[in-house]
Amino acid sequence: xxxxxxxxxxxxxxxxxxxxxxxxxxxxxxxxxxxxxxxxxxxxxxxxxxxxxxxxxxxxxxxxxxxxxxxxxxxxxxxxxxxxxxxxxxxxxxxxxxxxxxxxxxxxxxxxxxxxxxxxxxxxxxxxxxxxxxxxxxxxxxxxxxxxxxx
Amino acid sequence: xxxxxxxxxxxxxxxxxxxxxxxxxxxxxxxxxxxxxxxxxxxxxxxxxxxxxxxxxxxxxxxxxxxxxxxxxxxxxxxxxxxxxxxxxxxxxxxxxxxxxxxxxxxxxxxxxxxxxxxxxxxxxxxxxxxxxxxxxxxxxxxxxxxxxxxxxxxxxxxxxxxxxxxxxxxxxxxxxxxxxxxxxxxxxxxxxxxxxxxxxxxxxxxxxxxxxxxxxxxxxxxxxxxxxxxx
Numbered sequence: 001x002x003x004x005x006x007x008x009x010x011x012x013x014x015x016x017x018x019x020x021x022x023x024x025x026x027x028x029x030x031x032x033x034x035x036x037x038x039x040x041x042x043x044x045x046x047x048x049x050x051x052x053x054x055x056x057x058x059x060x061x062x063x064x065x066x067x068x069x070x071x072x073x074x075x076x077x078x079x080x081x082x083x084x085x086x087x088x089x090x091x092x093x094x095x096x097x098x099x100x101x102x103x104x105x106x107x108x109x110x111x112x113x114x115x116x117x118x119x120x121x122x123x124x125x126x127x128x129x130x131x132x133x134x135x136x137x138x139x140x141x142x143x144x145x146x147x148x149x150x151x
Numbered sequence: 152x153x154x155x156x157x158x159x160x161x162x163x164x165x166x167x168x169x170x171x172x173x174x175x176x177x178x179x180x181x182x183x184x185x186x187x188x189x190x191x192x193x194x195x196x197x198x199x200x201x202x203x204x205x206x207x208x209x210x211x212x213x214x215x216x217x218x219x220x221x222x223x224x225x226x227x228x229x230x231x232x233x234x235x236x237x238x239x240x241x242x243x244x245x246x247x248x249x250x251x252x253x254x255x256x257x258x259x260x261x262x263x264x265x266x267x268x269x270x271x272x273x274x275x276x277x278x279x280x281x282x283x284x285x286x287x288x289x290x291x292x293x294x295x296x297x298x299x300x301x302x303x304x305x306x307x308x309x310x311x312x313x314x315x316x317x318x319x320x321x322x323x324x325x326x327x328x329x330x331x332x333x334x335x336x337x338x339x340x341x342x343x344x345x346x347x348x349x350x351x352x353x354x355x356x357x358x359x360x361x362x363x364x365x366x367x368x369x370x371x372x373x374x375x376x377x378x379x380x381x382x383x
Contacts, residue, residue, distance in 0.1 A: 022229040022251050025207075026209070026229045026249045026250065026251055027249075029209040029210075029249030029251065030249040034209070035208075035251070037206070037207045037208075057255070058204075058206045058227075058255070059206055059207065060206065
């Protein structure tokens with residue numbers, strides 16, 4: 001059976017939420033999933049903060065193909081960048097459109113931080129907050145996605 | 152028996168920021184005849200443009216060895232490791248139960264030329280780890296310097312395999328005995344060399360089976376730098 005694909009999307013300006021996202025990704029890998037890590041683009045493109053510059057270089061933004069191709073999505077929003085804030089809006093609009101097209105119904109959704117309220121209406125088969133430990137969360141999400149994939 | 156893999160027979164990919172030659176099947180390059188040699192699964196000869204690199208991605212159950220020929224690579228991973236790797240150093244990452252890492256050219260002006268090697272571990276689910284050691288260039292000149300192995304003054308890997316590097320001047324030679332049943336993979340990473348009197352150019356490789364020894368010699372006007380794998 002093919003491995004589930006877990007898309008981890010995060011917003012971060014300091015590197016702290018990135019660590020949570022990485023931890024969730026490692027959890028998913030521990031559960032033998034394939035992972036994609038994506039960062040929500042900055043609104044303030046003028047920032048020269050070294051961590052922001054690094055993350056801009058290292059990560060690409062989530063694309064429709066990432067979402068459609070994933071079996072599970074994990075969202076991690078940094079402090080001050082909750083799900084309704086501007087950086088996330090474009091991505092949430094994409095999810096909303098895919099939801100209307102019934103393309104999220106067989107996917108697992110989970111969150112770290114401030115995203116869950118916005119996830120509720122998007123039609124994910126399961127919106128989970130299984131653990132406050134991102135590593136355990138990543139593992140659980142991957143296992144759930146594998147189970148759904150094989151059912 | 153010695154089987155040659157000429158440089159031009161390798162897989163090739165040029166994405167602009169990354170120019171890679173693959174000794175074995177990797178990513179979009181797939182050749183069922185070149186899937187690896189014993190536990191050796193990947194040898195990628197990469198040239199990475201300044202400031203460019205591989206964004207965060209995951210590995211599981213693989214021993215990943217990186218050897219830099221020119222330039223410097225910046226490594227970051229989910230274990231919190233952050234290191235710059237340059238020539239005459241070796242980095243080994245045991246992915247084990249899972250790791251996420253990124254590798255970028257640490258310079259905004261100079262290209263990186265590096266060799267990335269994957270070796271299948273002898274057992275799965277080991278605890279992920281990161282090692283990096285530096286050595287004097289003299290340690291590889293005219294002699295074999297162990298870079299990775301199950302034990303010894305090297306980075307430690309979870310496999311009965313040993314990786315050596317040597318830099319040989321013209322006509323300078325080193326000999327390595329192969330125990331019964333073991334095989335060797337020889338990869339010329341710079342210059343020219345010979346293996347058991349067969350001439351190899353840069354990028355060429357040779358697989359040795361049922362041989363009792365490997366004799367490497369520098370050839371041409373400059374000699375060469377060679378990686379030697381001794382594999383169960």
